[in-house]
Amino acid sequence: MKMTFRWYGRESDPIPLKYVKQIPGMSGLMGLLDKPAGVDWPEEEVKALVEEVHAAGLELEVVESVNVHEDIKMGLPTRDEYIANYISTIRTLAKYGVKVIIYNFMPVFDWLRTDLARVIPEDGSNSLYFDEKDLGEMGPMEIVRRRFAGLYAARLGAGASGAAGNDPAPVRKAHAR
Numbered sequence: 001m002k003m004t005f006r007w008y009g010r011e012s013d014p015i016p017l018k019y020v021k022q023i024p025g026m027s028g029l030m031g032l033l034d035k036p037a038g039v040d041w042p043e044e045e046v047k048a049l050v051e052e053v054h055a056a057g058l059e060l061e062v063v064e065s066v067n068v069h070e071d072i073k074m075g076l077p078t079r080d081e082y083i084a085n086y087i088s089t090i091r092t093l094a095k096y097g098v099k100v101i102i103y104n105f106m107p108v109f110d111w112l113r114t115d116l117a118r119v120i121p122e123d124g125s126n127s128l129y130f131d132e133k134d135l136g137e138m139g140p141m142e143i144v145r146r147r148f149a150g151l152y153a154a155r156l157g158a159g160a161s162g163a164a165g166n167d168p169a170p171v172r173k174a175h176a177r
Contacts, residue, residue: 002027004062009033010052017056028059030102038069040085043092050096063093064102073105114138 005020007013007029020026031049035041053060066089069082093101118129138146 002059002061004028004030004059006030006032006064007053009049017053017058021057026058028061029053030062030064031060032063032065035065037067038071038082038085039089041066041089041092043095046092046096050098059097061098062100062102063098066090066093066101066103068103068105 003023003025005023005026005028007015007017007020009031010016012034017029020029031053033041033045033049050060066086068086069079072079072082072086090101113128113130114134115129115131117126119126
């Protein structure tokens with residue numbers, strides 16, 4: 001098993017590779033290029049990313065967010081063009097040593113969670129969370145609306161924790177039936 005770190009690239013990530021390299025046991029990163037679904041990732045950009053990571057003394061064997069275009073998921077006539085682009089991207093990534101490609105095949109909404117900031121009782125941190133019983137008839141946009149409504153209410157009232165925006169109660173109440 002290798003320990004890797006998700007890195008968003010020099011332009012988007014505030015953590016430079018030299019700091020990632022200092023993490024004990026770190027062997028590489030899980031990289032990504034900010035490309036829309038269906039685009040054939042340009043070889044020169046893939047090569048540049050891999051070379052930058054290697055120059056920092058890290059590996060780049062895992063790439064995330066090579067997303068599947070909606071036309072493929074829905075079987076539309078235009079899907080063949082996007083499938084060809086996907087195949088080309090896979091070949092380009094493999095040429096530069098990428099062994100694992102992370103993607104999702106979720107329709108329309110890239111991911112679905114019923115709570116976007118569930119508080120973990122053990123340490124007070126938060127994480128994404130899904131519970132089917134909380135979903136009911138709620139669609140993705142309703143989840144986002146409820147989450148932001150909860151944050152807004154918490155900021156106005158400073159919440160039970162006394163710190164504006166940190167009170168998870170409005171979020172849980174919004175999901176309660």
